[in-house]
Amino acid sequence: MYAINMIKKLDNNLRGPSEHNVRDQIVEAAAEYFSRYGYEKTTVSDLAKSIGFSKAYIYKFFATKQAIGEVICSNTLSAILKAIDEAMVGSPTASERLRRMFKAVVEASSQLFFEDRKLYDIAASAAGEQWQSCTLYQEQIKKIILEIVHAGRESGEFERKTPIDETVNAIYLVIQPYGNPLLLQHNLHLAEHAPMILSNLILRSLSP
Amino acid sequence: MYAINMIKKLDNNLRGPSEHNVRDQIVEAAAEYFSRYGYEKTTVSDLAKSIGFSKAYIYKFFATKQAIGEVICSNTLSAILKAIDEAMVGSPTASERLRRMFKAVVEASSQLFFEDRKLYDIAASAAGEQWQSCTLYQEQIKKIILEIVHAGRESGEFERKTPIDETVNAIYLVIQPYGNPLLLQHNLHLAEHAPMILSNLILRSLSP
DNA sequence: GTTGTGACTATATTACAATATGGTCACTTA
DNA sequence: TAAGTGACCATATTGTAATATAGTCACAAC
Numbered sequence: 033m034y035a036i037n038m039i040k041k042l043d044n045n046l047r048g049p050s051e052h053n054v055r056d057q058i059v060e061a062a063a064e065y066f067s068r069y070g071y072e073k074t075t076v077s078d079l080a081k082s083i084g085f086s087k088a089y090i091y092k093f094f095a096t097k098q099a100i101g102e103v104i105c106s107n108t109l110s111a112i113l114k115a116i117d118e119a120m121v122g123s124p125t126a127s128e129r130l131r132r133m134f135k136a137v138v139e140a141s142s143q144l145f146f147e148d149r150k151l152y153d154i155a156a157s158a159a160g161e162q163w164q165s166c167t168l169y170q171e172q173i174k175k176i177i178l179e180i181v182h183a184g185r186e187s188g189e190f191e192r193k194t195p196i197d198e199t200v201n202a203i204y205l206v207i208q209p210y211g212n213p214l215l216l217q218h219n220l221h222l223a224e225h226a227p228m229i230l231s232n233l234i235l236r237s238l239s240p
Numbered sequence: 241m242y243a244i245n246m247i248k249k250l251d252n253n254l255r256g257p258s259e260h261n262v263r264d265q266i267v268e269a270a271a272e273y274f275s276r277y278g279y280e281k282t283t284v285s286d287l288a289k290s291i292g293f294s295k296a297y298i299y300k301f302f303a304t305k306q307a308i309g310e311v312i313c314s315n316t317l318s319a320i321l322k323a324i325d326e327a328m329v330g331s332p333t334a335s336e337r338l339r340r341m342f343k344a345v346v347e348a349s350s351q352l353f354f355e356d357r358k359l360y361d362i363a364a365s366a367a368g369e370q371w372q373s374c375t376l377y378q379e380q381i382k383k384i385i386l387e388i389v390h391a392g393r394e395s396g397e398f399e400r401k402t403p404i405d406e407t408v409n410a411i412y413l414v415i416q417p418y419g420n421p422l423l424l425q426h427n428l429h430l431a432e433h434a435p436m437i438l439s440n441l442i443l444r445s446l447s448p
Numbered sequence: 449g450t451t452g453t454g455a456c457t458a459t460a461t462t463a464c465a466a467t468a469t470g471g472t473c474a475c476t477t478a
Numbered sequence: 479t480a481a482g483t484g485a486c487c488a489t490a491t492t493g494t495a496a497t498a499t500a501g502t503c504a505c506a507a508c
Contacts, residue, residue, distance in 0.1 A: 452507080455503090465495105467493090474486105
């Protein structure tokens with residue numbers, strides 16, 4: 033569901049017909065090549081050859097190579113969002129949702145790091161260069177936090193004195209070093225314990 | 241005070257007499273050169289020429305170039321610790337000490353970034369490569385947090401149910417992205433608001 | 449023992465020419 | 479009009495030979 037939102041919003045730097053067989057072929061080839069050889073090492077010509085067209089034709093669909101990277105990155109991050117969503121399903125309380133969310137963010141991102149490093153690197157550099165795909169991802173994370181806090185306040189589980197925006201912002205800032213691929217790299221050694229310890233801290237701060 | 245502690249512990253990779261005029265000259269020259277031209281761009285020969293000795297003589301006092309870098313880095317971080325100490329002086333409450341500490345960490349580090357970028361870069365790469373000077377710095381920060389939490393618990397300002405180690409660890413993890421030069425780089429845009437918002441969150445989590 | 453160095457090596461860095469790549473455009477074909 | 483491309487340009491990247499640097503060591507002077 034988040035995936036669909038993200039891709040629809042990601043229409044910048046796209047060209048030509050939005051629904052087109054060739055566009056899909058390009059994305060498919062890019063997923064393959066970027067994942068296997070990395071973003072830098074695959075050339076636009078590689079993608080063109082792979083689908084049997086000329087390089088020039090690629091540029092009928094994407095304004096830049098980065099625009100292709102954005103789509104791949106967006107798909108990657110959408111998969112993480114999906115994993116987060118699934119991890120939260122069936123949580124009995126808002127507290128539990130928050131714990132699961134935090135844990136899922138870290139686990140999904142770490143897994144990407146270890147199992148699809150090339151795609152992870154794209155996400156990391158995308159975060160560093162503030163690609164649209166990344167800022168949309170962060171927005172979604174914030175939205176999830178807002179929903180959790182809102183629900184927790186409604187149910188009386190969380191305190192209501194602090195302005196909700198500040199609460200959400202603060203929680204987001206705490207999660208950020210583990211949710212942002214660019215930062216997670218430097219915090220991987222903490223990936224095992226930090227979510228638990230920080231979830232505890234956040235939840236203590238939320239107690240009425 | 242922290243400075244003294246740190247330097248004393250930093251005797252790894254040092255050679256020859258520990259108290260020696262020439263050692264001081266080397267450090268002095270290194271402070272000058274590293275700050276002006278950066279760690280990578282200054283050569284050991286530069287330092288040697290600058291103090292009128294041969295390069296080989298430098299290696300009578302330091303086992304590696306990095307060992308010289310460690311001293312400079314250590315001094316830099318000690319200055320930050322000093323600034324933190326001074327910022328906390330006269331705080332009426334533990335809460336206030338924590339606020340001031342967090343603020344001072346970010347301000348001192350940001351200031352280093354903007355006003356002595358070359359030295360900042362040394363600290364950042366030192367953090368990335370886990371130099372001793374950096375791990376000692378982080379220990380000191382943790383120690384300061386422990387003292388604040390301890391005092392706050394004694395005075396009844398903070399809750400006492402959570403194991404104090406977990407509390408300290410959690411607070412440390414929250415501050416880390418702003419206190420660690422390697423991470424601060426990516427969070428500079430948050431340097432203005434994050435300390436306040438996160439201090440608030442931490443203090444809510446500490447309320448009895 | 450302490451102070452001090454020139455000469456040396458293996459590795460790292462630079463400079464730069466050769467090559468490759470991102471991106472455009474006029475043009476063809478159906 | 480939509481599908482598709484070869485030729486082209488400016489910049490980025492690479493390969494590599496020349497240079498520079500970190501670090502050692504045997505040795506000299508006092």
